[in-house]
Amino acid sequence: MAKASASKERKERDKSGWQAQKSAMMRDTILDAALDCFITTGYASTTTAKIAEKAKVSRGAMLHHFPSKTELIQAAVEYLHDKLLQSYASNIEKISGNLPVDERNRMGIQGYWNYLSSDLYVAYHELCVAGRTDPELQHILEDSIASFDQSISDSNAKLFPEWVARGELYELAMDITKFLMEGMAVSQIVSQKEKRVNRMIDYLGDRLEEIFHIDDDDGAIHRHSGNSGKK
Amino acid sequence: MAKASASKERKERDKSGWQAQKSAMMRDTILDAALDCFITTGYASTTTAKIAEKAKVSRGAMLHHFPSKTELIQAAVEYLHDKLLQSYASNIEKISGNLPVDERNRMGIQGYWNYLSSDLYVAYHELCVAGRTDPELQHILEDSIASFDQSISDSNAKLFPEWVARGELYELAMDITKFLMEGMAVSQIVSQKEKRVNRMIDYLGDRLEEIFHIDDDDGAIHRHSGNSGKK
DNA sequence: AAAAATACAATCAGTACTGTCTGTTTTTTA
C-alpha cells in the first residue's frame, strides 16, 4: 500500500523537487517491503530480490540506498522497532488516567492484545526466532528488544501508578500478563484459535484485579507470590 | 552421541550381520543429526550437507536413505513427534494417580515445564515458525501437531479425571496452563530469564487449585469464566 | 562362490542469492 502512494507522490514532489525527500520516501518504501516480506514469506526466505520486487524498485536502486543486506536488515529492524512502539502507543495512550483502575486494566489488556495480534508482532516474532541462531541478527536485535521492553515497562508504570508500589506483586502481574498474552499470540500465529482468546482475556482481567484488590482480606486462598508448595 | 555408538556397534553387528539393522541405525543417526541442526543452526539454514556432516555420513549415503530433502524433513518431523511424546510421557507418567490432586497438579505443571524446557521443544517451535510461511512444511506438520495435541489432552484427562467433568472450567484451566507455560518457554528460548519462572509456576499452581477447589464458596471474587465486564 | 541387491561415495549440472561493477538518467550546483 505504501508503494502505490509512493509512486503517486513521486510525481507531486517533482516540482518542490527536493531529492532528499524522494530518497527518504524510497527508504520507507523499501523498508515497508522488507517487513512485508518477513510477514508473508518469513525472515529466512526474504531475499534482496524479493524485497526489491515487492517495493517495485530495481535491485540496483535498492543497493544504492542499502549497500548490503545486513545494512538493510539493520534499518528494517529499527524501522520495525519504531512502528511497534507506535502501534503499542496507539493502543494504550488513548486510555485516560482518570478512568477507574478496573477500566484501565481491561482496556490495557485489550490494547496489549490488539498490539500482539498485529502483523507487526508477527514480523517481530519472526525476527526473534531467526535471531536465536543468527548471531549477527541477534546482535542487531538485542538493543531494540531491550529498549522496547523498557518502553512498555514505562508505559505500564504510567498507566497503573497505584500498582507500581506493590513491588514484587506488580512484577508478578506484569509477568503473568506478558507470558500469558504472548503465549496466546504465538499460538495464534501458528494456528488460528480465536474462540478461546476472549475467555482467556476475561480471566486474566479478573486475576489481575484480584491480585491488586484484595491484599489484606485473607491470605489462605489468595497466595500470590509462590513458595506455597514444595521447592 | 548417537554417531559414536553407531560406528562402534557397526562392528559388533558384523557377525549377526543383518543389514536392515544397520540401515535403521543409520536412519536414526541421520535424523538425530537433523534435529540437532534444527536446534543449533535453525530450520532455515539446515542444509543436507550440514546434516550429513553432523551425522558423519557422506551426502551420497544420506541421499540413499532419504532421496530428497523433503522426505528427510518429513521423516525428521515424525521422529521428533515420537521423541516429543516420549519426553512428555517420561515427565508425566511417573505421577501416580493415587496422589492427592494438589500433588498431581504441581507435578503435572513441573513435568510440563520440564518438557517445554527441553531442546526437543526448541526444535518443535523452530519447525512451527518455519511452517507458517512454508506450505510444504506446514502440511507435513499439521498431522503431527494435531495428533500430538490430542495425546497431551488425553494424558491430562487421565491425570485429572476429577477435573474433566467440569467442562468449560476444565478447558479454561488447560488453556491457561498451555498459554502461560508456552509463553514462558518461547520467551526463554529468546533470552534466559529463569528467575521469574519459578514464581510463575507457583502462581499457576495456586490458580488451578483455586479454579477447581472453590466453586460453591462465594462467587464475587472467584469469577472464573469471563463475561464479568463488558464484551 | 557367483550373482543380485543394497549401502556408500563422489562428482556434476542447474538454480538462486549476494555483492561488485559499469553504464544511464535525473537533479543539484556553479
Add this chain to the structure above:
DNA sequence: TAAAAAACAGACAGTACTGATTGTATTTTT
C-alpha cells in the same frame, strides 16, 4: 547552461545448495 553529484538500472562473478548420475564396496541370496 555546463559540470558534478546523486539516483537508478542491469549485467556479471563468486558462492552455496539441491538433486541426478555414475561408480565402488559390502552384504545377501542362490
